[in-house]
Amino acid sequence: MCYNGGMNTEVDGILVVAHELKAPLTVLRQLAFSLNELTPQDEKVRSQMINVSERAMRQVNDLIKVHRLEDGLFEMEPVAVREVCDAVNRELQYLFRYNNRSLRLRYSNHARLVMANRELLYSIVYNFLLNAMHYSNEQMRAELVVKDCHGKVKINVRDYGPALPIDVWREIKRGWIKEPLTVSMRPGSSGLGLFIASNFARFMHANVGAVRHRDGTSFFVELPVSKQASLF
Amino acid sequence: MIFVIDDDELMAECLANIVKNGTSEVMTFRNAIDAMNCIADGVLPDLIFLDVLLDGPDGFTLMNDLVSYPDTVRIPIVIVSSLDFANRDLSEYGVVGILSKETMTPEDIENYVNKHAK
Numbered sequence: 343m344c345y346n347g348g349m350n351t352e353v354d355g356i357l358v359v360a361h362e363l364k365a366p367l368t369v370l371r372q373l374a375f376s377l378n379e380l381t382p383q384d385e386k387v388r389s390q391m392i393n394v395s396e397r398a399m400r401q402v403n404d405l406i407k408v409h410r411l412e413d414g415l416f417e418m419e420p421v422a423v424r425e426v427c428d429a430v431n432r433e434l435q436y437l438f439r440y441n442n443r444s445l446r447l448r449y450s451n452h453a454r455l456v457m458a459n460r461e462l463l464y465s466i467v468y469n470f471l472l473n474a475m476h477y478s479n480e481q482m483r484a485e486l487v488v489k490d491c492h493g494k495v496k497i498n499v500r501d502y503g504p505a506l507p508i509d510v511w512r513e514i515k516r517g518w519i520k521e522p523l524t525v526s527m528r529p530g531s532s533g534l535g536l537f538i539a540s541n542f543a544r545f546m547h548a549n550v551g552a553v554r555h556r557d558g559t560s561f562f563v564e565l566p567v568s569k570q571a572s573l574f
Numbered sequence: 575m576i577f578v579i580d581d582d583e584l585m586a587e588c589l590a591n592i593v594k595n596g597t598s599e600v601m602t603f604r605n606a607i608d609a610m611n612c613i614a615d616g617v618l619p620d621l622i623f624l625d626v627l628l629d630g631p632d633g634f635t636l637m638n639d640l641v642s643y644p645d646t647v648r649i650p651i652v653i654v655s656s657l658d659f660a661n662r663d664l665s666e667y668g669v670v671g672i673l674s675k676e677t678m679t680p681e682d683i684e685n686y687v688n689k690h691a692k
Contacts, residue, residue: 361627364656365582368675372588375680399676 360406364399371395393437397472404465404538411545416459418546420568423454423463423488423495430467431486434475443475444483454488456495456565462542463565467497469535470561474501477558491564494549498562506552506559536561575617576691578602579609579636580625580654585675589623589654592683598691605629606636613640619649620691623673623683626655637667650690654678 374391377384407416431447438445456463467486474484482502489496539561543550549564576593578600580586586602593600601617603609605628613619626633633653640646650670653659659672670690673682 361656364676365585368656369582369584369588372585372675376588376591396676403676 356409357406360402363402367395367399367402371399389436390440400465400468401534401538404469404542405534407462407465408538408541411541416462416545418457418459420455421458421460421463423456423497423565424449426460426463427467427486427488427497430464430471434468434471437472438475438484441475442480443478445471445475446483446485448485448487450487450489451495454490454495455568457568458546458548458565459542462546466539466542466563467499469539470497470499470563473535473561474499477501477503479503490567494564494566496562496564498560500555500558500560502558504558505556506554511552511554539563575619576600576687577609577612577619577622577624579604579606579622579628579633581605581627581629582625585625585654589683592680593623593687595680596684596687598687606631606633606639610636610639613646618645621686622649622651623654623686624651626653626657634667637664637669641667652686 371392374388374395377388380388427447427449431445435445471484471486478484478501484502485498485500487496487498487500489498540550543563546565548566551562553560553562576598578586578589578593580589580602581604583604586604590600590602601612601619603612607630609622624633624636628636633655637651640649640651647668649668651668652671652673653664653669654673654675656675658674662672664672671686673686
């Protein structure tokens with residue numbers, strides 16, 4: 343018999359739990375597809391069922407990645423920031439519209455490449471935007487701005503909603519989010535998305551942070567510019 | 575005849591309904607042993623939709639069995655799984671396609687049925 347330490351056992355356990363969580367979500371998604379002869383209202387409900395299950399699966403998959411970051415699965419490479427942000431925007435645009443929010447993207451440099459892992463960067467932007475959608479007040483817009491900043495590329499996501507509570511702000515200042523919080527960060531949140539984004543950013547040696555506004559919060563990630571020539 | 579092998583009853587039912595809508599005959603199995611017994615009884619499927627993680631012998635055990643016999647070696651198999659098989663070539667097992675349970679749509683199932691079992 344060999345004892346392989348607590349860490350592997352913990353990771354194995356998380357992978358098993360993740361698989362068990364994904365199974366009902368995939369079934370729910372397929373059941374939604376199987377509905378037919380729907381009214382337009384039913385069709386909306388079906389779309390929501392599919393979207394909700396896909397978002398939950400993404401979070402489960404991201405949690406798996408958090409626990410597999412050191413397995414050599416995620417290579418760093420030159421990544422086009424705009425392409426990633428546009429792709430996330432396409433995926434989440436429907437959700438913003440559905441929840442009566444809008445999203446504005448601005449790029450100061452359209453062709454900038456950064457050193458990152460595309461999959462992880464996608465998840466960071468995705469989680470920041472989902473967070474911003476969740477906390478923006480109805481009819482308000484969230485903003486994603488990409489700009490050069492002290493030799494790095496900064497992706498900043500701003501929401502216009504309730505200000506970040508001071509205790510959460512202190513948590514972030516102490517070292518970002520090291521684990522999902524058991525108490526709500528802001529009403530209705532465990533901070534899971536920020537925990538995921540924080541871990542992915544740390545793995546890519548990127549700076550992450552937040553700015554507290556009176557009318558909302560900005561979350562940002564700063565990534566090193568790739569030495570490879572820019573796309574255009 | 576099309577086999578759907580998945581230990582999740584609801585998932586198997588969803589897949590079977592899609593196949594039936596395409597007017598193909600379908601049999602569902604919760605485990606690999608029942609499917610193998612059915613084949614041993616003389617029912618040779620034109621196509622198999624196969625989950626990998628099953629109760630008892632897994633999907634790879636079943637595929638190894640199928641490629642061991644001349645009458646079953648050419649049965650096309652579509653893997654339907656939540657596991658990540660991206661960029662894996664499993665053609666030596668008779669695998670003609672890999673569908674992710676997280677992203678597949680009914681059209682994906684229908685395409686394989688039309689291509690391999692019509």
